[in-house]
Amino acid sequence: MFNNLNSTTVRLYLLIRTIFDCIVALIGIILTLPVLIIFSLLIKLESRGPIFYTQERVGLEGKRFYIIKLRSMYINAELNGAQWASENDPRITKIGLFIRKTRIDELPQLINILKGDMSLIGPRPERPIFTKKFNNEIPGFVNRLAVKPGVTGWAQVNGGYNITPKEKLELDINYINNLSWRLDIYILFKTVKVVLTGDGAR
Template identity: 70%
Template sequence: MEQRKVKDTFLQKEIHSDTVYDYGIYSTTKHIGDILVALFLLILTAPVLLIFCTLIKLESKGPAFFLQERVGIHGKKFNVIKLRSMRNDAEKDGAQWAVKNDPRVTRIGTFIRKTRIDEIPQLINVLKGEMSLIGPRPERPIFTKKFSDEIPGFEKRLSVKPGLTGWAQVNGGYDITPYEKLLLDLYYIQRISFVLDMKILLKTIKVVFTGDGAR
């Protein structure tokens, strides 16, 4: 109970704060680093993408790649690019929140979600300047609105570029609530630095090899 009270106090302080964070030269450095690293990783992982594009097509009908609208910095919408991990008709009944052991996920999809291989095409979003390598994960518009209505201050996550991985992803991933995600993202936004980004990167590598938090 005491821990929740501390979290609530921190969150309320951040929600009502008018602080505008200035990351100085690191903002420019991070952008350049994003481009260089994303280009290198895209070239390095091209054979992996080709293999799994083929496997996805062989296992189920539909395209190998999947475009989904997300909300980026300052509320700007863009299409995130992923390898398709679900059946082609996964959302015939409308947008749904992914759950553990989701029956819509294919066999190949289970593997690429656990290893985060499905996220590799988002390096293209990084090259386009829509995302960063590290930052709050972008939500779909319908969920951004829902969580913003339910949790005051949720939209503060949009004050920085969304990322391929983030502080919330390496501290719970899909298994945390939107409230906890906001708390962790605000922690990151407050403390953006090279050291914190490197810490997230190392934790991400661990997540990739262990599959922690995957759905």
């Protein structure tokens, strides 16, 4: 389906981008450490439970890994089973609402990049249960797994949480078919806008 992924140019681009991702992630961790410390303390002061939250996700070619985030919900938020966050979700703490809106809760995923599980830009990784569900409902949903998942991506900056799985698939496939530094830079600029405005957050 993705003939472009086999081209020498795209393979070289993905190799260089992996190196670029690691450099940016390392610098990002150093620069955002004060922010992480401050919000870690606020999370701990507001509600009981761990500061960080890990959750199994599906990555490149179906490989499973644990994504790392700052905890934005009360503990035992999924006693009734896995579910997507909704607008005005009562499970989200006050601090959690802010860090989700500003995407600060995503900062620990820089560690996922250093571990090789994620890239700075790519399709948003879904949980195994939702990946299977969406692929049954929308054949081809797993084609998003042709590249590493990203902290941000084309689908995230064009709707975020507010788009349907089908729309997400279409946007992610469009991104994979048009991989380029130019598109990545454009996504990064749009990401900054999303962070500043809080668009698409839940």
